[in-house]
Every structure is written in C-alpha cells, then in structure tokens.
Amino acid sequence: MGMIGGSLDGFIGSVHRMAAALDGTIELVCGAFSSNAKRSIETGNALDLPEDRIYVSFEEMIAKEAQLPADLRMQFVSIVTPNHLHAQPAALALKHGFHVLCEKPLAFSFEEAKKIGEHVKRTGLLFGVTHTYTGYPMVKEAKDLIAKGKLGKIRKVIVEYPQGWLSDPIENDGQKQASWRTNPAQAGISCCVGDIGTHAENLVEYITDLKITELSADVSSVVAGRTLDDDANVLLRFNNGAKGILIASQIANGEENELKIRVYGEHGGLKWLQSEPNTLIVKQNDQPTQLRRAGANHSYLSEHARLHCRIPAGHPEGYIEAMANLYRNFAASIHAFENKTSSNPLLDYPTIEDGIRGMQFIETVIASGKENAAWKQL
Amino acid sequence: MGMIGGSLDGFIGSVHRMAAALDGTIELVCGAFSSNAKRSIETGNALDLPEDRIYVSFEEMIAKEAQLPADLRMQFVSIVTPNHLHAQPAALALKHGFHVLCEKPLAFSFEEAKKIGEHVKRTGLLFGVTHTYTGYPMVKEAKDLIAKGKLGKIRKVIVEYPQGWLSDPIENDGQKQASWRTNPAQAGISCCVGDIGTHAENLVEYITDLKITELSADVSSVVAGRTLDDDANVLLRFNNGAKGILIASQIANGEENELKIRVYGEHGGLKWLQSEPNTLIVKQNDQPTQLRRAGANHSYLSEHARLHCRIPAGHPEGYIEAMANLYRNFAASIHAFENKTSSNPLLDYPTIEDGIRGMQFIETVIASGKENAAWKQL
C-alpha cells in the first residue's frame, strides 16, 4: 500500500501503519506523508522506504506509481489526511486504478462525499472507510446476535461517545489535532459530530442494521471562541419505529474515549464499551446477565466474531487490532477482486456507502442544530 | 408515624417500614394500610399494632389520631399509596396538624401538586417527598463537590434511568404495580416519566443545584396497547447555559434500576450509579480517576456524605439505608420543629418544592412529547 498523509509528527499515521503491518499481509511500499516535502522525506526515511518511493505530493505518488509494473506498484492507497484533503487524492487514486482506504469522516462535505461515491461507482474499484470501531470482534458478535433475532425487534438504542480532550481551547496552544479539527477550513462544518458523532452513527447502524430516518439535535460550541461544535445531544428515530439517543461530546472533562452502545429489543438488551472491548454484555429480564468474551477459541461466539480474534481468550486485543481487522479485510477483498473470486462476506469493512452516510449524518445534525433542534430527515 | 397505604401485598409499604425502623428513632404507631378494610386490618395485625390504631380509612385515622393526646398520637403520616391517592390524605393530614412524608410523584397532576403546596404554606407544617436516591451518601458527596466548585462551571449532564420491567404488557396479567402505574386513572398522565423520569430530574437538580429551564422530549408508548408512556428521551437545557440529556425507560429489557448520572464541568466530571451506590467516580483530564467511597470513617469525604453513612467503609449500604436517611432527616426536622430549634441543614430531604417541581416536569415532558418534542419551558 501507499500512504497519503501520516507524517511522523502526528499520531494517526503510525496507528494505521501498525494496523496494516500487524498481520503481515500488507506492505507499505510508498508514501506522500506530508504536503511539506521535507517532512514527507523524513518520514519515509524513518520508515526505511526506498528513496524513489517517497513522494512529496499525492499527485506525484499516484502518477509515478501508476507507471510502475503491476507487480511492483502499490495496490491501494490509505488516506489519513485531515478531512479537507480526502476527496482530491481519493478521486485521483481511483482514476488511476488504485483502490482506496480512507479515514473518516469521508469528506469535507456531503456533496463532496457523493462525488467520491460517483467515482467509486464509475471505476468499480474498492473503497473502504476506517470506522475502526466496527472492527472489534465483540461488535461483530453484537451485530450477529441482533441479526439472529436474539433481542427480538429493536426498540431503543443509546449510543454515546464522550471525550474530554477539547474541554479547554487547546487549539490555541497549537495542539495539532485540535487545530485542524476545530478549523472549518480543514474540518468542514463540524468538529465533534464529524469526528466522533459519525463513529457513533456508524456503530449503531452497523450493529442494528437499522437506518436513522429522523433526528433532532441540540448542538453546542461550549468552549468560548470555538467556531465549530464540541458537543451534541441527538434524538434519533429509526426506520423500524425504534427510538434512540446519540451523545457526542469533546468537553466531557475526564473522559477518554468512552464510546458505548446499548440496544434494547423485545427480548433482551446488549451493551458494549470501547474501553473494555473484549466483553459484550447481554441482558434479559429475569435471566442472569451474560458476559460474552472475545477469544479465537470461544466456540460459543459467532463465526463473525471469531474471525476477528487473533488469539485465544484471556489475551486482550485492542484498538490497533480492531483497525488491523479493517486492513486485513480490505486486503482480502482486494485479493478477491484481483483474482475475480469472492471473499468471505464476514470479512467486512465500512464501505463508500458508510462514508457517504456519515457525511449525510453530519450535515443533518448540524442543520438541525442550527434550527434549535428541529426534526430533520435523513 | 402513621402509614397510609402499604398493605402487605405490595412491596413499597414494607420498604418504608424498614427504612423508618432502621435507626430506631421512628415508631410506626398506626396505619390505614388499604382502602380494603380487611386488608388494612390484616396488615396492622401482622405488624403487631394495637387494634385501635389500625384504621380502615385515612379519614378515620387522621380524625381519630387528632383526638389523641399529643404525646400519644402519631407525629407524621407517611403516604405510600398510588399517585391518585396522595393529595386528599396529604391535605387532610396537614389540616389536622400532621406533618407529611409522601411518595413521589407528589400528586396526580401539577395542578393538584400546587394545591398541596398551598396547604403546606398555609399550615407551616413539614412536608417531605421520598425521592429516595438523594438519600445516598455519595449523592451528597457529588452535590458537595459541585457546590465547592471542584468541577468548575457545569456544562453538560447525562442522567438516565433505564428499567426493563415493563418490556412486556404485564399489566394485563394483573401484576399490581404495573396495573396502577399504566392506568391513567391511578397514575395520571404519565407512567414512565412520572415514576422514574422524576427521580432522574430530581437527582440532577439536586446534585447540580441547577434548574432545567427548557426541554424537548420524545415520549413513547412502546408496548402495544399501553396508554401511557413507557419510554422517554429528553433534551435538557439549564439555567446556567448547560445542556443535558435525560433518559427514562421501562422497556430497556434486562435492566434493573440503572439510575446513573454524569456531570461534566470546566475542570472535571463525575459519575454515580445507583447499582453501585457506595462509589463516586471523579474524573479530570490528564489526572488519575478517583473513586471516592462511602464510609463513616472516611475523613476525605464531605461532612454531608459522612453524616449519611452508618458504618465504616467496606460494609456496603444500600437502598433501604438511603430511604432511611430521608426518614431520619425528616424526623430530625420534626424534632427541631417541635422544639423550635433548627436542625442541621445537612440533614436534608426532598421537600414540597421538589414534589411540585417533579409534577411540573412530568407535565412539561408529556406536553412536549405530544407536540413531537417541541421545546417547552419550565
């Protein structure tokens, strides 16, 4: 693979590289790691890439790689730049025949996202979006339990993603992540909803296989002087009549990444927390609560879950492993694509549709917020 | 004290009696335990009350007790009947000079609640409402931390009370609690919001000392055939500009009483769960999380918290103890009232204002729900 963005001075690039490397099936062969040529080269050198595969712009990388023999050139690009720098490289990569795995949110705007979608459709190439949390094995287990009807018809969902890291205006102190995420020119119309609200939205639609059809969002910029949102409380309604709540916050002082989902159906409920990702809690009125635990050797787990565990139960797997599952599955799909076979549908990953959906969600939430939490359809 | 309602075939009466008995300062001297005379007498007998202090109606009880010498008659009444049977006995008791401790929600309607309030004002007597959860020591600790400014200005609150017990239409099977709570003639305009939503509202206003000024509520009757609500998702706005979420549900299948509150301020956040009541979690960005633990011997706790612990740390106290704190504090206030002294203000209990506020909350939520979650002020 080739990487766009992800220089050494950020953290996201290195996470992607670790995730891609974990299973030994993906090799980083080139990169345009920064729009700053010096920084790109430094990064490439640090990663022991050959000089001629370190590029100083994504345009250069895509153009030159496309000229390499098929067995030498990168097979796909991984885009880990800020939001406003997704669409152009994605479009160019697709145009030159490269599959794309792109950070979320997919694009700068819903409009832009739909255009990427058209490129994908036109080229017939593969496109993945790194909604990492759906890569956790117990998220797969949750999806499987619901799909099999173990909870009955879903009635209520509570999904939340509280963080505290933007409780203070750290963007003014030059913290890199904070700077671009709170900057409309780089992040688009949303900070909090775009960064973590979309994760919550993606997780809930993935696990339940329901669609949010309507929402009412109370959106805030809590920290003085901040242009974009840093907090949102959202009422949800789903296509099967279920209702829900989505909470996203970057000013929940003291919270790390407390992504949590609870789903209640006619026959039971389930709970999953990202901070304790190897356990899925399943509840039912007047029954003992069940803790289902990740582990490649747990025969009681669904095949979907077990396929996403690397090691036997009792050896905790974490965030990098979850992202590695996305990389592995994307690579498996590319392999199948190239060989004109089909890959195991359980080796799934978030697709261009998920990415577009996320952008639609962001725009709808922000629109509702601007109208005092008016109901908006999506 | 004398009890109105609380016959042996329910559960709430016995909880109140245990709570009142726990500290050895309150004696049950009489009761009108049921409108069914036979049942009232059976209950009184089972409780070893003298025959002449077992009454077959609250009217009889209040009238006859009022005629007893001051040192013999009951000092206050505890009302534990369904919602529609609060106002009449409360008014009559006050009129005859008895203090009143009343189950929540205070009344059948906001209108009725305000009338009780007028009776209280007119008589100058004491009136408590059993919002039991504010009796927990670590709730006191949370209130104290916020009052002392440890979290800074409050910005966001998440309060939730998910239960699963009404996931099925058990009211049709004659389950007593379910029958009256889902019956508008007995419960009033709300089931879920009235029963548990008010607890959440009371808890959040108690801990933060903020007022909800506006809300938008998505209210549902999820179970087919149910007239009243069994689920509500509510957006909150507070008088200091903070925002929040309140979730109340009786169809969260598998949940017991997962009352939980999280409060986030400029400088930190806190979390308290009723199911693990002896721990208060305090978080702050880039600081170790603190677990503050109940215990009469914990010198690091506030005086407010320690006054509500009975035993040293490590001996868990629970729901009955929390309710006993309300009874003890109410009795202490009566004692001070009778002796024209003042009781320790830290020995607090929910008052008539809390009760009226709760009814206002219910009416506002239901009104918002009927208008598709329109914003309503309160």
Add this chain to the structure above:
Amino acid sequence: MGMIGGSLDGFIGSVHRMAAALDGTIELVCGAFSSNAKRSIETGNALDLPEDRIYVSFEEMIAKEAQLPADLRMQFVSIVTPNHLHAQPAALALKHGFHVLCEKPLAFSFEEAKKIGEHVKRTGLLFGVTHTYTGYPMVKEAKDLIAKGKLGKIRKVIVEYPQGWLSDPIENDGQKQASWRTNPAQAGISCCVGDIGTHAENLVEYITDLKITELSADVSSVVAGRTLDDDANVLLRFNNGAKGILIASQIANGEENELKIRVYGEHGGLKWLQSEPNTLIVKQNDQPTQLRRAGANHSYLSEHARLHCRIPAGHPEGYIEAMANLYRNFAASIHAFENKTSSNPLLDYPTIEDGIRGMQFIETVIASGKENAAWKQL
C-alpha cells in the same frame, strides 16, 4: 431481645440494633450496654428504653429479666462485647433459659468455646453466631449452586479477606476497636485470624459444605510492636481432596473489607465479593460468564437466595440487611422453638458448631504459624 455490650461509643452495637430492627419482628427491650454503669445508662436512655430495663451489668440483666413474666421478659440476648466477654454472659444466659446470639469469634479460646457448646447442649436452647457474611442472598445462591452439583466436584478454593485498617499502629492512639483486638487479654491468641480469618473460614465451609482437614499457615505480626498477628497466608486442604488458599490481612493498606471467595469445580467456577454483594459471578470454560443478581423477584434464583432478599432487583441491599437476615432467621427459629414447630430450614444462621469450629480454626492456624507453617490437622 436484650443486648450485652454495644454502648454508643462503639459501632458494632448500633449495627446490631439496626439489623435487629429492620424487619420489625424483633424489639430491643433491655440492655447492659457497658461494664461502665454510666455509659450503659446513657446508651439505654438514648435508645428510649425504660429505666428499669437498663442494666449496669449482664449479671443483673439476666437475673432480673429471668424474674419477669414470660411474655414481658427478653426472649434472647445478643452479645456484642469483645471476645473475652462472650463466654460468661453466654453461659449465664443459657443457664437462665435465654437463647443467645453471639458475636464472633465465639470465645476467648477453643477450650472456652467447647464449654459454651456443652452449655448449649445441656440446655437445648438456641445459639447463633453472627458470621454476618453468610446472610447475604448471593452467598446462599452460591451454596445452592454447589449443593446442586452445578460446579461438579470442588477442586480448588481461594478465599481472602484483605483489610488495611491496621497498617499503622493505631492501637497506640487509643482507637477503641484496634486497642482490644490487638490486646491478647481481650482478643485471645489472635487478632487478624480471629477477627477476619474466621469469617473467611466460615464462608468457605458454608458455601462449599466441605471441611478443612489440614492447614499450613504463615502468620505474621507485621507492624512493629504488635503482639498478635495482623496477617496470615494459609494453605488449605479439604475433606474431599480439594485444596485451597486462605488469605487474611489487616495490613493490606488501602483495602476496606475485600472479602472474596472463588470456588472451582470440575464443571465451572464461581466468585463472590462482599464489596459488590448483590452479584454472583458464575464461570464455565467456553461458556459466557453469568452474573446472577440478587432480587426478590428473580425467578431464576434459588429459593434459598430469594428468601434472603427484601426488595426487587435493582435496589442494592447491603451489610445491615445481611446481618438482619441472621436476626430474622434466629427469631424465626425461636418462634418455632417456642411453638414446638419447625422453621423453614432455608432460614438458616450460623450455629454453636460454627462458632466452635471457628475457634478450632484460630487455634490451628496460630499453632501452625508458631511452627513455621507446619501442617496441622483440624
């Protein structure tokens, strides 16, 4: 009941009084609360006892109560004095026809304990020992699961009771509890093993229905200047061949009362923690972990467990309720005894045999400790 010991300046008396009062079936009618007459009278007054039922010595109390008409006099005595003051009042009470409920450890020595046992045998009266932890509903559930063979043959047990309160020599600062517990003249040959080791021993034999047949104990006085033990690590062997570990410590700095038991059998394991008493964790290889939860309404629980819950699930019950279960069951046994009927065997409580067994355990552990952890039989 009448109480011996338990003046207001300690904490244990008030816990017993709360536990006895909780269910409304036991009335405190008299007491000799201290060998200090003034303190006894102050305590009795504070408890609103009539002057003539407040005694200044247990001898006086037993003698005078015995002369009262049967329907007026106390039915049993509750002894809550330090260890060295159990045997005499117990023997005297039995001699005068009173049943006895006694704090643990039963006596000053194994020898003394056996003598109390002979008195009990001779009189045929009831004798309970307040090993409070066996009163928790989920301890009953654990016992029931094992009795029903759900874990198969028991193979290994780990029971531990770490506390931190004696990490410093607080006995030198006049802390009352610490003073007598570390004083051989009042506590006997052991501090830590006598106070909490016996709880662990009682819990493990109660839950498993096994007997410890042999042990090897490494016993320490960690804090400089302390005569008695404050820490013990014990290897256990059981009559069915199972092995185990028992840990008791009062110098586990930072721990409250982390009493915990784990039992492993051929087919599964279970875990119970006193600090989270309403949950019983049941595990089995390659099965989801089960959390069984206390609650009078949980039909999946054993009758034994449900009989020891007062309220529906979700309302935590704690230590006082556990002790109240002992009082209630003891009172039910007395009732049956007086009426020559039999009480429900599930309404059980620790008996004289448990008390004697505890003293044997203490002596055996201390003896092993003195011989560098030599194996000792019991």
Add this chain to the structure above:
Amino acid sequence: MGMIGGSLDGFIGSVHRMAAALDGTIELVCGAFSSNAKRSIETGNALDLPEDRIYVSFEEMIAKEAQLPADLRMQFVSIVTPNHLHAQPAALALKHGFHVLCEKPLAFSFEEAKKIGEHVKRTGLLFGVTHTYTGYPMVKEAKDLIAKGKLGKIRKVIVEYPQGWLSDPIENDGQKQASWRTNPAQAGISCCVGDIGTHAENLVEYITDLKITELSADVSSVVAGRTLDDDANVLLRFNNGAKGILIASQIANGEENELKIRVYGEHGGLKWLQSEPNTLIVKQNDQPTQLRRAGANHSYLSEHARLHCRIPAGHPEGYIEAMANLYRNFAASIHAFENKTSSNPLLDYPTIEDGIRGMQFIETVIASGKENAAWKQL
C-alpha cells in the same frame, strides 16, 4: 530476525510475528518453523519468505545465515519452540554470533538454563526471554511507583494466575498445546508452574524489585491421569522480610488468563489485572482510590510507562502490544550493541538472568511440592 519454531498450526508463532511486525522496525527474514520440513516450508511460503531463507532445521538456518553478508543475514533469532527445544538452538545461535530472544520458561531444567547463561556470558551477546506481561505499560508504572517509594516498604504480595483450560484432560484429545505442556519429555518437570507460575514469579520480582528467598508449595495434579502439576498454591517470603502468596492454576474452570498482582506497602497498595491491562489501581487507607490509565499522552504517568504506550489514552492496547514492547526494546538494545552506544535503560526486557531465575523457581516449587510443601530456599 529469524524464527525457530512457530509453524502455522500453532498459535504462538503468529503472536510473535505480529508483535515483531507491529512497530515496523523488525523484519522476519528467515525461519526454521518446524522440525517437519514440509510444515516449515509451508509456513515460510505462507509468510512470503524467499525460498532460500526457509530452512528445514535450526541447524541449517544458523549455519547458512552465518555465511551471509552481515547486512543481509538475520540479526537475532526468536525461539518459540516447546521448552525442551530451547537450549540447543539458543546455544548454537549464540555460538554463531546471533542474539537470541527465547520463549519462557527458558529451558528444560535449571541445569540447562544455567548452561545457556554461560554461553551468553562467554559470547557477550544479548539474550531476552519473553515474559510478555512485563511489557505492559501499567506494569512499568507499578514498578516505577514502588521504586519511587510511593508505597513505602513492601510488606505483602499476592500474585495469581488462574486459568481453566486444563480442567479436562484435553491432552488426550490431541490438543497440541495441552499435549506438549503436560508431557514431561517436552515440558520438563512442570506444566502449570513452568507455564504460568513463572510468569507470576517474574512479574512479582520485576514490579517489586524484591527477591523470593524461601517458599512452601502445595503442588497438585488435579486431573486424573496427568503426570505433571496443573495447580499450585505457594507461600512466599522475600528478601526484605515481606511475605506473599502465589497461586497458579490451570484447573480454575471458567478463568481465561486472570493474571493479577496486588502489592501492599507501609503507605499504600496497588493492583493490576492482565484482563484489564490499561488500568493500574492504587489504594491508600483513607484516601480516594486512584485509577491510573495507560496513554501516551498522560503526563501524570512515569516516563517508563509512557514509553510503552503507542497511542493516546482511550484506545485500549493489549497483549500483542505488550509483547511488541519486548521486541521493540530488544531490537533497540541490539541497535545500541551494534553501534556500541547505550540504549535507554527504560526500554528494558527480561534477560537471561530472569530466565535462569524462572527455572530455579520451577525446580524449587516442584521440590517443595514433593516434600509436602516443605520450605525451600532459592
């Protein structure tokens, strides 16, 4: 690096390969993955190794790699074979100038371990042992807190490693791991103590910087027909006078890898669990409990801990990351060795001394067990 052992049909090889690959600084260049030539070649092919770097025996690998130019040949070998196949390849590799990273326990016997130690000494090369658990960041934090005296003098340690996977005689069903671990010809004199007891021993000595000087071990073969131990309860004494307990079990039915350590000192205690590795619990009498959380961005953590976190707090890291820390640190040491510089001492890893110590521990425990838990020095 080159790998010895670790064919595709086991699980440990792939864990090591993932751990080595994670940080992008170690490349697998060759391997002798099995003594079965066909299996070794299949594995090498699956890993995309060039044909001429896939060897059919470790002797062939070491000999041929040694003949390659220095910049092409492997720099170190990773040995992941069963216990009886550690010493020979280790000695041969050292003899040919290769550093060695070896699975634990180090060898088949203490005797053999000491001989490896002599080879290491003679060659002056680097030798690491994969006691993976010391690679967790919060284990580093625990070590740091104790080293800085935050707990004061250590008084008591409880370390335990309960597993349930050998509750049934699965070695008879051909389960590969179980087969060799329970077979004296492959595992040596111990199964349970050798496999997991040594982890516990290593962890406790690493965190506390104390040495076990004496132990008394009750060792069992619980499952019928099993030759080696599957359970051990061990009393410990340390060189500073502290005492402790070590529990290792493979028949704790239902447990995964519940490695847990608790350390108590004069001024406080700490607790760490492998199943929730990103939290370190620090307790102190009459102080709120502290939860210290892993995260590269947590400035309150020690440098030692932060150097072993890859990503900001809230993204759980797990077992593979812990092992990857060992690989990364070992590689950093090799880099420093080759460049004749010194690497950061905080980038530490278990050394040959730890490996020898582990073997001594195993022999001592088994010897004590054979003499009915007689005290043995080490």
